[in-house]
Structures are given as C-alpha cells and as structure tokens.
Amino acid sequence: MTDDRLLLIADLSGYTAYLVGGEAEEAPLIAGDLVETIVTNLTADFEVAGLEGDAAFMHAPLDALDGPRLIETIARCHDAFRRRIETVRQATTCTCEACQRAPTLELKFFVHVGPVAHQRILGREELAGRDVILVHRLLKGSEPAERGLRSYALLTDATVAALDVDVDGLGLMRVSQEYEHFGEVIGWVGDPTAWQHRDLLDVAALPSFELDEVIAARPAAVWEFLTVPELRELWEGMERIEEETDEERGVGTRSHCVARRLSTVEEIVDWRPPRTFARRLREGEHAEAIVRYELEPAAGGTRLRLRWLGRDDGRPGAESAIRNRIERLAGVASGRVGSP
Numbered sequence: 001m002t003d004d005r006l007l008l009i010a011d012l013s014g015y016t017a018y019l020v021g022g023e024a025e026e027a028p029l030i031a032g033d034l035v036e037t038i039v040t041n042l043t044a045d046f047e048v049a050g051l052e053g054d055a056a057f058m059h060a061p062l063d064a065l066d067g068p069r070l071i072e073t074i075a076r077c078h079d080a081f082r083r084r085i086e087t088v089r090q091a092t093t094c095t096c097e098a099c100q101r102a103p104t105l106e107l108k109f110f111v112h113v114g115p116v117a118h119q120r121i122l123g124r125e126e127l128a129g130r131d132v133i134l135v136h137r138l139l140k141g142s143e144p145a146e147r148g149l150r151s152y153a154l155l156t157d158a159t160v161a162a163l164d165v166d167v168d169g170l171g172l173m174r175v176s177q178e179y180e181h182f183g184e185v186i187g188w189v190g191d192p193t194a195w196q197h198r199d200l201l202d203v204a205a206l207p208s209f210e211l212d213e214v215i216a217a218r219p220a221a222v223w224e225f226l227t228v229p230e231l232r233e234l235w236e237g238m239e240r241i242e243e244e245t246d247e248e249r250g251v252g253t254r255s256h257c258v259a260r261r262l263s264t265v266e267e268i269v270d271w272r273p274p275r276t277f278a279r280r281l282r283e284g285e286h287a288e289a290i291v292r293y294e295l296e297p298a299a300g301g302t303r304l305r306l307r308w309l310g311r312d313d314g315r316p317g318a319e320s321a322i323r324n325r326i327e328r329l330a331g332v333a334s335g336r337v338g339s340p
Helices: 014-021 026-039 067-091 097-104 128-138 157-163 198-203 219-227 318-334
Strands: 002-013 047-051 055-061 106-121 126-130 151-157 175-181 181-192 210-213 240-244 252-257 261-272 276-283 286-298 301-310
Touching: 002 026, 002 128, 002 157, 026 047, 026 067, 047 126, 055 240, 067 106, 067 151, 067 157, 067 181, 097 128, 106 128, 128 151, 128 175, 128 181, 151 157, 157 181, 219 286, 219 301, 219 318, 301 318
Parallel strands: 106 151
Antiparallel strands: 002 055, 002 106, 047 055, 106 126, 151 181, 175 181, 210 301, 240 252, 252 261, 261 276, 276 286, 286 301
8 A cells, every 4th residue: 555645754963973982871771762752742743653773763644734733843842852952961960971972962854755655564564665765865965964054854845845835934945965766856954943933923013012121030040930830920910820741841831821710821932941932822712922031141130031922912001011020020039029
C-alpha cells in the first residue's frame, strides 16, 4: 500500500563529537533523554517511524497538518529541547564532560512530503520508497551550514507546496543541493527560535500601550513574580491561576485565570528566561491580546517594560487597571506591601 505522507526527521547536531568527547556511561544517557524529549513533543502530531541513534524519524498523514500547525509543532519541540538542555545545565553540579558539553548540542529538522510504501518486517511496520531515502539524504546537505546556521528546520519545496507554507512570512531562505540519483533538491530553511514569535503578528496592527517601570528587586525575583502562578495571585487580583502542564514552563504552557466571573485562558508564546516572555490572552475562541514582558537590570533593581497588543481588555479603563497591577507588583516584589 502506498500513500502520501509528511516525513520529518529531528536530528541531534554534534552528537558524534559529544559521544566521543563524553563519558561512556553518561553521554548516551543524556543524549537519550534529549531524544525522548524531542519525540514526546512531536507525537501529538506525528507517529514514530523509527529511532536512529541521534535522530527521530516521524511521519503523519498529509491531511493531518497544515503549514501553520507544522511550524507551531516544530517551534514547540525546539523550545522544549532547549529548555531541557538548560535544565540539565542548571540542575547539575557534575563536572563530567557529558554534562558540561550538553549545551553544545543543536537540533535540526528535515521535512519532506511524498508517497511511501508500508511494509512489515519482523512484525514491525516500516516505511519505504524513494522519498523516505530522500528525507534522510537531506541530513547531508551543506548549504545551511555554509550560511552559518547550526540549529534550523529545512522544508523541501514539496512540503511548502503541499502545506501552503508562507515562506516570506516566516523569513525562510531558499537553498538547493545536488544529491546522487535525485538531482537538485530545492528547500527552504529557517530558525525555529524565530517562529516562536509568530503569534505576536496577528494582533500587531491593533491598539497597544506600553509601560516602563523600575522595580526595587532583583531581575530573578521579578521574573518569578511574573511567571509563577502562586506569586502572580499576590498582585494580579486573580482568585486563582491554574497552570495546565506538569512539565517545565515554556512556549505552549497554558493557564486558566479566574477573577470574579471572568475566565481568561493564557498561553505562553515566547519564552527566553530570564529576560523576556509573552502571553497570548483569550476569552472564548478568539485572541484578545498579546502581552510582552522584558526585564533588564537597572540602577535600583529591575527595569520592566510591558507592551499590550490587542483589544483594550474588553473593558473600560484597561490600561489604568494594568498600571495598578504593575504598581502592586512593584510593591510586593520589593517587599513594601503584602498581597493586594
């Protein structure tokens, strides 16, 4: 049986050098943990076709994802990978090479669309065909590296056409590579980190306002008050803030915020601790606003810049209400007052 499939390979870049340079026991464990993180964040949209040491080979029906969903999935997986590496770095005091060199690993995605054959070998379903071979050949391409890219996603022309991917909106660069038996293959390459900010674009033209406040507390403390539900409740005036995920906080983390009879669903759409993050706020099915926070050290504490993009919170005096919240945040974070 043959059908068109969306084929994706997520590949750990620098894997061989990492294993050779790391301890024989620790390096494979850490690398395996990272591959597991990658697979976990792809299986909501893809099925596992095989694990290939430093890579995960995934596939999905062609009608399972459109262009925006593919981009969102890759960006979410890349962010989870980087957060997992950061956790390894921060959580260990181990001085072994495997732990110290983990941040040198990068993640690349290769995506292609084409017909594949399904066959059973030793009781296991395998994918076969020229397009399965081609998506693996993409790993050997050199042009992205020549352009200075270390961590990237490469989508073939066939993928762009089949899923109607907006290459201009994503800022993708055109690349080409000659492969034996295949000839020239055109692809489009970009940085998944940049894709995490696409949610900001849909409200960029709507009304906005900005706040700029110096808070008498360390940036790390202000970051905690802005992101940890229990601490947010001290100054935001919410009855409760419930976070959906048990995983590490980051892009894709959702929260339900309840204040009196109003309920707002939030989703983190940008996450670069400890300096900047953004949340998308929804009431019902539509995005109401994007709120971006930027922190930097300043004389006397932390400079907080807040930018609100979107509706005026659906209520009169929203800007005044948000200014009052930030004033309460400043008081709580600096220890001058208790909870509101």
